[in-house]
Amino acid sequence: MESRRSFLKAAVTMGAGIWASAKASAEPNPSRAAGGAQPKRAGAKASPSVESPDVPQLAWRRDGNVKEFHLVAEPVKQTVLPGRTLDLWGFNGNAPGPTIQARQGERVRIIVENRLPEPFSMHWHGLEVPFEMDGTPGTSQKPITPGGRFVYEFTLHQEGTFFYHTHMAMQEMMGLLGAFILHPETPYDPPVERDFVLMLQEYAVLANNTIPNTMEMEFNWLTMNGRAAPAATPLIVRLGDRVRIRLINMGMDHHPMHLHGHTFTVTGSEAGRQPQSTWAPANTVLVGVAQARDIEFTARYPGEWMFHCHLPHHMMNQMSSRVGRELITNGPLSPAQARQLMYHKMEMHNEMEMDVAENAESVPGFPQDAYMQQHVHVAESELEKPETHRLPAGWSRYMQGMMTLVRVLPPALYDEVMTRREPAASSQHAVVQQAVEERP
Ligand SMILES: [Cu+2]
Secondary structure: OOHHHHHHHHHHHHHHHOOHHHHHHOOOOHHHHHHOOOOOOOOOOOOEEEEOOOOEEEOOEOOEEEEEEEEEEEEEEEEEOOOEEEEEEEEOOOOOOEEEEEEOOOOOEEEEEEEEEEEEEEEOOOOOOOHHHHEOOOOOEEEOOOOEEEEEEOOOOOOEEEEEOOOOOHOOOOOOOEEEEEEEOOOHHHHHHHHEEEEEEEEEOOOOOOOOOOOOOOOOEEEEEEEEOOOOEEEEEEEEEEEEEEEOOOOOOOOEEEOOOEEEEEEEEEEEEEEEEHOOOOOOOEHHHHEEEEEEEEOOOOEEEEEEEHHHHEEEEOOOOOOOOOOOOOOOOOOOHHHHHHHHHHHHHOOOOOOOOOOOOOOOOOOOHHHOOOOOOOOOHOOOOOHHHOOOOOOOOOEOEEEEEEEOOOOHHHHHHHHHHHHHHHHHHHHHHHHHHHHH
């Protein structure tokens, strides 16, 4: 019963959006004991917990001074878009896996089970851990065999945006990734009201298949937190909030992530917080493979601001040059076929008015965005959730691939959306709790 209560307490803490500080300060703190940390600033705000839209949070069990987590590497069915479910490999039923949040100075134990059909080992990307905890198969440990488990345990002395992933290269391209957030002992300055993490991944899946071809280097599913636009859940912020977005890239391509309507600063990398003297204004940040970047900005301007990878091919879903009978794809289509495709798409949207010029077929280069239509048609009603409340009709039509929205909402609308969101957020946490409790 006690463990159930502490699980629920953990869940509530996450849901409340404030990273525990009163409880934490009563616990032994190795880094403070070692004299390595600064005292808290008077009046410093507690760090908010990090939200990972569409990705669960990983619950933990307290065992003395150790915070204990369970991760299970396993095949998962991941719906990247309504109607499009891929066979990926992930953790605890999700790809990417659940988000780990811990505090600088804490000791953690992570029990990792392998329910994959082949050997695997877990690497803690960027964490300075003892060599035998590094998860490199063959040198630091033997790989975890199918059905086996390995217990990782170490003390966290860093802060920032880190991640965990398999150390088998092709397995990385099946989805085995998760965020590992380390909250600083001394809250960052300036404080933020909202803190998000987005994991950027890509898969190469033939149109009539569900399993990524990890040898392929042309990627046609680009995801943020396991969802392709327009299914990625928008980030909800209140007008005037200071916001942090942590970006993690685990794939084969670099992603220039661009925010509309606001100027941000890059405040951190995969190695933690950067000194303020290095911060520079930007609206696009290149997140290279195996890198993390933290950006921060004040949400000054109300609107439904797009936040997306700016590589044109990463703003599409299910590109393919292979044409099948029932399959509408981009690639070697004749102008007439492409024109028909435009009609087909308008039919699907019940919009019969022609938005292609009468002389379109005679214009060199036509069609271009006929190549970019929703091959998997998603009705906007399937995208309804608290976070899409009161978006204008048709908002999803031009969103694909690695795109999401940062909704900067005036206080009244912000409160309305958050009130609608509350029951869903709580039930998600309850499910996560239950899943953890059921494990041996
Ligand atoms: Cu990209």
